[in-house]
Amino acid sequence: MDILRLATAGSVDDGKSTLIGRLLYDSKAIFEDQLSALERISAGQGREHTDLALLTDGLRAEREQGITIDVAYRYFATPRRTFIIADTPGHIQYTRNMVTGASTADVAIILVDARKGVLEQSRRHAFLAALLRVPHLVVAVNKMDLAGYEQAAYERVVNEFTAFAAKLDIGDLTFVPICALHGDNVVERSVNMPWYDGPCLLRHLEHVHIASDRNLIDARFPVQCVIRPPNADDPLLHDYRGYAGQIASGVLRPGDEVVHLPSGLTSLITHIDGPCGPLSEAFAPMSVTLRLNDDLDISRGDMIARPHNQPRVMQDLEAVVCWMSGEHALTPGTRLLVKHTTATARAEVGDLHYRLDVNTLHRDSRARALTLNDIGRVRLRTARPIFADDYARNRATGGFILIDETSNATVGAGMITGLR
Missing domain, CATH: 3.40.50.300 (P-loop containing nucleotide triphosphate hydrolases)
Incomplete structure (x- = not known):
């Protein structure tokens, strides 16, 4: 079911x-x-x-x-x-x-x-x-x-x-x-x-x-952790190196050619391991471990995708943000953490384009801040690149949350827009 x-x-x-x-x-x-x-x-x-x-x-x-x-x-x-x-x-x-x-x-x-x-x-x-x-x-x-x-x-x-x-x-x-x-x-x-x-x-x-x-076209696999069994006595596990995570979208199979981001290096999927053993295919939102034909330098926050169907690698984000903090307002210059898939990056708010009146759908371009429950469009600049799609195409890789660096509280949710 x-x-x-x-x-x-x-x-x-x-x-x-x-x-x-x-x-x-x-x-x-x-x-x-x-x-x-x-x-x-x-x-x-x-x-x-x-x-x-x-x-x-x-x-x-x-x-x-x-x-x-x-x-x-x-x-x-x-x-x-x-x-x-x-x-x-x-x-x-x-x-x-x-x-x-x-x-x-x-x-x-x-x-x-x-x-x-x-x-x-x-x-x-x-x-x-x-x-x-x-x-x-x-x-x-x-x-x-x-x-x-x-x-x-x-x-x-x-x-x-x-x-x-x-x-x-x-x-x-x-x-x-x-x-x-x-x-x-x-x-x-x-x-x-x-x-x-x-x-x-x-x-x-x-x-x-x-x-x-469900998006079964754009293969996106954000890497959550690298699995290397310690002190494995089993010869089959001695050289085991797997990349664990939850498939955000698309379908992956052994033998598929994939690309690692941000390096851009390609490899082949040799095995897909699930909770109950090897799998002939895996799709969103399954949690699996991928094994590749090559030993690449892959870590948490990286992404595995298709060579000819890659997400955008970007640091400047145009996004619609719902602000969830009643203690602080979102204003240009606000510094936050962006949590996108398995990656976390520092970010700074650039421009606040407008605040949206939910009832009339009017865009107030004179707004200078977003307060509790306000929704508006902003530009964010991240300290490291993230791998994203337009939210309208892929909810899993087009959404993110904003975190206050001091309190570690979630203060906003965002949807990346304007990508094609």
């Missing part, structure tokens, strides 16, 4: 955590002791229904306030597919957490309250999902029970969201009317909405096609 990574997003109190709880509950992915604990807590709070949101809102502050603060990850499986769910916060001050949860997602579920329509944070999260190049977007029009299960309420949201999405680069957009509290159109089709002839949410998630979303 393949793995589908999905992230929930949307405005505050649109029912993200309840939806995930409903998916877990109706797919029988909750243990009996967990369900008993939820029932006791819900009864103690005087609730008529079991509060399924408590399955993901695990922090005490979240339960006290009834909101999601941190990103919560949950796992469940059906006979067709395995799911990893990231429940992200809806509050604007936690936008950075939403970026974290959606950065690796195959599908983003944007929840919209059928009564309130598309709100500011709904548009913000839709824009961020498009910016992060999430391949598939599902708009779950929630709380249809409070809108009388009326088709007009659903279509009003569809029309409003479609008009906004026309400004964004969204490849696949789907709408599903649901009621997460009662389970309408979540795991089973709802009898309350006979006018809707599409699949329920889980069926759509089980059948959405994600294999073609």
Whole structure:
């Protein structure tokens, strides 16, 4: 079975955590002791229904306030597919957490309250999902029970969201009317909405096609470490030299000609070793060890690619950055660490081209700084070359994070743009 990574997003109190709880509950992915604990807590709070949101809102502050603060990850499986769910916060001050949860997602579920329509944070999260190049977007029009299960309420949201999405680069957009509290159109089709002839949410998630979303053309292997078994008594391991890492994109096979960056030297793959033994081929996102025909000077942060399909070797980066620090602002001259694949390099911010207004998509070229949750386009100069692709082509080698040198805290996430 393949793995589908999905992230929930949307405005505050649109029912993200309840939806995930409903998916877990109706797919029988909750243990009996967990369900008993939820029932006791819900009864103690005087609730008529079991509060399924408590399955993901695990922090005490979240339960006290009834909101999601941190990103919560949950796992469940059906006979067709395995799911990893990231429940992200809806509050604007936690936008950075939403970026974290959606950065690796195959599908983003944007929840919209059928009564309130598309709100500011709904548009913000839709824009961020498009910016992060999430391949598939599902708009779950929630709380249809409070809108009388009326088709007009659903279509009003569809029309409003479609008009906004026309400004964004969204490849696949789907709408599903649901009621997460009662389970309408979540795991089973709802009898309350006979006018809707599409699949329920889980069926759509089980059948959405994600294999073609992966980049299997551009072979990129960032080297994480060099493996040399110490004091190997086995003659077969005496001269063993392997390069371990996770394949970022593409397909590699024994016998393939590859190039090492930054040296530019070429060699042949002789063996690909996996956790359970030799492999005839390996592809993203598998973690493997490559053995080459030549002893090259390769270390962590280097990259192995195809001779005729190489990433750009660059030190000047044009990137869209989401700033995640509330303590310091990003300004021209700010010095940071750039973590790109397995490489880390010192960098300095050159120009701040503009700050983006997420709601209107207006570019403010007069901005002089990016503060918490701001998004803007900047130029960075790194102390050492990195090997990158345009984020629109390759999310794995087109994205990076920014780290504060003093505190070692992650203060930003970036997407390299403008490469062709």
